[in-house]
Amino acid sequence: MTTTTMRPPTALPHGLVRRTLLDSAYALSSFVLALPAFVLAVTLLSLGAGLVVIVYGVLVLSLAAMVARGFARLERHRQRTLLGREAPTPAYLCAREGDGLLRRAVTPLRDPQSWLDLTWSIVGLVTGSLAFLVTVVWWAAIGSGATYWFWQIWLPDGEDDGGLAELLGLGSGAVAESLLNAALGVVALLTLPWAVRAVAALHAGLAWSLLSGRAELQQEVRRVETGRSAARSAEAESLRRLERDIHDGPQQRMVRLGMDLGRARRQLESDPDRAAATIEEALAQVGETVEELRSLSRGIAPPLLVDRGLQVALEDLAARSAVPVEADIDVPAGLPPHVETTTYFVVSEALTNVAKHSGASSARVHVRDAGDALLVRVEDDGAGGAHEAKGHGLAGLRQRLLAVDGSLGLESPAGGPTVVSALVPTGAR
Known part of the structure; x- marks a missing residue:
């Protein structure tokens, strides 16, 4: 039927x-x-x-x-x-x-x-x-x-009148x-x-x-001025952080290294064995200082990013994270250097926040090409409650993104999960 x-x-x-x-x-x-x-x-x-x-x-x-x-x-x-x-x-x-x-x-x-x-x-x-x-x-x-x-019945009708149809x-x-x-x-x-x-x-x-045409021009001027101000603020903050990190890390190690070498020189004649042990400790300090300087240089311009591109640099960043990270990364080649640097900085800062503040056991990094922008998404299963005002680096992320006309999104309800998302405009490629 x-x-x-x-x-x-x-x-x-x-x-x-x-x-x-x-x-x-x-x-x-x-x-x-x-x-x-x-x-x-x-x-x-x-x-x-x-x-x-x-x-x-x-x-x-x-x-x-x-x-x-x-x-x-x-x-x-x-x-x-x-x-x-x-x-x-x-x-x-x-x-x-x-x-x-x-x-x-x-x-x-x-x-x-x-x-x-x-x-x-x-x-x-x-x-x-x-x-x-x-x-x-x-x-x-x-x-x-x-x-x-x-x-039409009320229209006058004469003998010679012809309508439009006729x-x-x-x-x-x-x-x-x-x-x-x-x-x-x-x-x-x-x-x-x-x-x-x-x-x-x-x-x-x-x-x-x-x-309204002039209003759009005024908005564009304000946007450029805001981006320029954000770039200056981000650069100044990065320089202050670098100075603080050098002062608290490598500089202190170098001071201790100098003191150890001076003590070893005095010990050479009276106690050669003790001098040898002091020199060994100084060599260990040198290795640690070099490693710390390498870590600081990654935050400025990571060699892997410069040498092998954003895809490999982000995968390495996920592999070195203190929290296990599932990486889903697929970015096009030939991106402008400022786009690669900003994207790397966003992922690096987000994973640092996950390791330091979230209490998460795992995280996921998703980076994809969204046409005229890169979509970055970092999610963790931590306690949530993240906020820019807490000074966990999110305010710096927003400043860095504003400098390249990007945007930052944050979802972090109490109890988690925390999702940090960003759009990084790629411009003409």
Whole structure:
């Protein structure tokens, strides 16, 4: 016996309907916003230019800039709410505390963004009118096609009057006209999402370039400045740590080595056997000092990383860990040196934290190529509770990653497990 499953009729996707309605609302309200913005901007600019020879002209121009700024903020809000797109607000130039009235009035006129806002208030009327017109025409065509059969009986009908259907050679009479208008309405309905999307995107694109483009540039400048500051902080912290490690380790051993060799020299004549034992101890100190210096050099620029690449260096790092580590490492060749160094530093610092603070019995290192970045993940089965504020090296990791535009993630609930993840941008390779 064969069972046939009846499927409901296909309907328009809910997301498409919602997007079309929001685009239509944005396009229709564009003209409503652009018209008063245009009128106020042109009026105030003209008045201010006419009075510029006196102080009142500056005040009027400043008022024009502030009015345009208000309309610009409203437009950014419309883009966020109706179009769901990012529309950052640029940092406006602000008057300093203690400035007088005239200086405060001039401050908006010294801000390039104020003139971009004024430009938008003027040119936005063009794209706003186009968006409004296209949206009204398409919705009118849909409404006309759906209802023409009803209201056509009230249209005047003369002896020589011919309808659109008759002019196109599709027949004459009310039925032909109704069918033609219905077909046009169907075409308008099917093309409505793309028509309103196109005009909304045109208007929003012009608005974004004038009202938010500078904000993106400011964000990029802040990001670069933050990365440069993070690089300096990370470098300074690394130098302080290196100085402290040398002072507490190799330097103390060298001092002891000098004292042992001096004692051995004094013992050579009176007690040669004791001098030989002292020299043996000094040789052991030399070996330990060399090994400690090698360990410190690995933290700066590991020879294995330089000679054989990141893959081998990370595998060696996992093999030398005090806690058993399961390594899942697959990185591409030809990465920039700063990417390799940063990735090695992240894994090294994370495994050091695991060994020193977590109380874990095992750990897992996962490093993979994620397209334009390396994904680094170090997980342990320790007690958890790790936090950057505790000074376990995680704050230094974040600084090091910020210096290369990377990011750090930390998940460490009480009781574990602790997961340290990082994205290290690789850039063009």
